[in-house]
Amino acid sequence: MVYTQFIDGALTTGSNRETWINYNPAYNTPLEEVCQANEEDIEAAVHSSAKAFRIWRAKTGAERGRVLTKAAHILRSRLEKIALLETQDVGKPISESLAVDVSSAADALEYFGGIAASIHGEYVDLKNAFGYTRPEPLGICAGIGAWNYPIQIAAWKAAPALACGNSMIFKPSELTPVTALELAKAFMEAGAPPGLFNVVQGDGRVGAMLVNHPSIAKISLTGSVSTGKKIFAGAASQLKKVTLELGGKSPLIIFEDADIHNAVSAAMLANFYTQGEVCSNGTRVFVHRQIFNSFLTQLKERTEKIRLGEPADPDTQMGALISKAHMEKITRFINSGKSSGATLLTGGFQPEKDFKGRDISSGNFLAPAIFTDCDDSMEICKEEIFGPVLSVLSFDSEEEVIERANNTPYGLSAGVFTNDIKRGHRVIHQLQAGTCWINNYNITPIELPFGGFKQSGQGRENSLAAIQYYTQLKSVYVELGNVESPY
Numbered sequence: 001m002v003y004t005q006f007i008d009g010a011l012t013t014g015s016n017r018e019t020w021i022n023y024n025p026a027y028n029t030p031l032e033e034v035c036q037a038n039e040e041d042i043e044a045a046v047h048s049s050a051k052a053f054r055i056w057r058a059k060t061g062a063e064r065g066r067v068l069t070k071a072a073h074i075l076r077s078r079l080e081k082i083a084l085l086e087t088q089d090v091g092k093p094i095s096e097s098l099a100v101d102v103s104s105a106a107d108a109l110e111y112f113g114g115i116a117a118s119i120h121g122e123y124v125d126l127k128n129a130f131g132y133t134r135p136e137p138l139g140i141c142a143g144i145g146a147w148n149y150p151i152q153i154a155a156w157k158a159a160p161a162l163a164c165g166n167s168m169i170f171k172p173s174e175l176t177p178v179t180a181l182e183l184a185k186a187f188m189e190a191g192a193p194p195g196l197f198n199v200v201q202g203d204g205r206v207g208a209m210l211v212n213h214p215s216i217a218k219i220s221l222t223g224s225v226s227t228g229k230k231i232f233a234g235a236a237s238q239l240k241k242v243t244l245e246l247g248g249k250s251p252l253i254i255f256e257d258a259d260i261h262n263a264v265s266a267a268m269l270a271n272f273y274t275q276g277e278v279c280s281n282g283t284r285v286f287v288h289r290q291i292f293n294s295f296l297t298q299l300k301e302r303t304e305k306i307r308l309g310e311p312a313d314p315d316t317q318m319g320a321l322i323s324k325a326h327m328e329k330i331t332r333f334i335n336s337g338k339s340s341g342a343t344l345l346t347g348g349f350q351p352e353k354d355f356k357g358r359d360i361s362s363g364n365f366l367a368p369a370i371f372t373d374c375d376d377s378m379e380i381c382k383e384e385i386f387g388p389v390l391s392v393l394s395f396d397s398e399e400e401v402i403e404r405a406n407n408t409p410y411g412l413s414a415g416v417f418t419n420d421i422k423r424g425h426r427v428i429h430q431l432q433a434g435t436c437w438i439n440n441y442n443i444t445p446i447e448l449p450f451g452g453f454k455q456s457g458q459g460r461e462n463s464l465a466a467i468q469y470y471t472q473l474k475s476v477y478v479e480l481g482n483v484e485s486p487y
């Protein structure tokens, strides 16, 4: 099958002859051939998005909201089909795609569909005059996605953008080109004008074309810090608006009074969900020295029970990494950890068989790894690995752990486990991170803003906070008296 662009309401191979093969990470077998968009395709997408924008911005918020809500229902009605596509494309367990990926995309459409009619400005009384503000759409917005949560990322960007009256051109990662097209189809069937949500396929060259295009008003990226810097610099030449959701090396701090079972559950969720390919992961797990050994014993025991294997099996708990190249990169980090003196407590190898004895040697599978005897200065404790590699570090005092947790250029997330409510808040308030949890980890409800401090990003996704990143505020002064003039 040839996978294509979705431009002006229809699938099209576009005008380029260049294609690439997209692989299923569980077997490294080809899934489909994908057409790389060229400049002509981008022009077609921009032209169609501009046309859709004129129609869409003239609609009322309630009308826009109805389309988003209907698209959410369409996604939910196709939950199993889209979840399977996502699992084949990303390698994540079907239990996750069913429970999280598609539902979280639908949640975003429902949430922003629900508030579209309530996006409004303010009235300001000025005695003999008054003023009011209008949050106006920006125009054509471009979304550029990472490969770990393809449909969720597409929907987290499209939902607020469209609710605010913009149109969007979305470029999925070249490694996961499939499910953004399902979202595009859902919008069309829900009554969106053709071109409201276009999908262009390709690698970073296509992303760069979107960043540089003078008719595109805003770029929203989910990706790595290095790509974020390139996009920020590219957008600066035209002073485009930018939202950046980037990587991290987040701390998860577990105090001596924490419920250890819950803390171990959270540490596993924070490192092994989606094979550890999650931006907000708490990969530096700081554990108070008093409970260090019992924490580590439970963590090792439960990690070794994770059911790794065939992603489409509903019993599977951990699937395949996105690509061979990514698996090799993670393996290099594991070797770096070992050679720098950390102890690999478990995992870190490529298993031949899965938990039901099936041969998985051709896929990108890696047993979840735990490092202990770690030091903050080790590469594995400083760099984002983006795989199932957890480093456990011990600490003695609150002040010490806060300082160590903040000693990173990143600031996406942080977690604290304690039963002392005052300490929980006190510590979280001192952590330099945009998305924090007390006594849980990696829960991202659509109602709460999501985004990073420091080099982990710019702007916020989700919640009411996202509205300001997809609108521009116009102030209008209305005179009720005479013009006072010195002339």
Ligand code: NDP
Binding pocket: 144, 145, 146, 147, 148, 149, 171, 172, 173, 174, 175, 202, 203, 204, 205, 206, 207, 208, 211, 221, 222, 223, 224, 225, 226, 227, 228, 230, 231, 244, 245, 246, 247, 248, 278, 279, 280, 384, 386, 412, 457
């Ligand atoms: P990349 O930064 O490699 O790619 C992200 C997207 O940017 C891809 O679509 C990519 O295209 C595109 N791109 C690459 N170069 C350019 C360029 N010069 N101009 C415009 N676009 C470009 O990230 P990954 O896809 O490897 O995803 C992993 C990273 O994403 C991790 O660092 C992770 O932390 C982060 N992430 C952040 C999240 C957040 O919300 N904060 C959530 C999920 C992931 P292509 O790859 O097709 O070449």
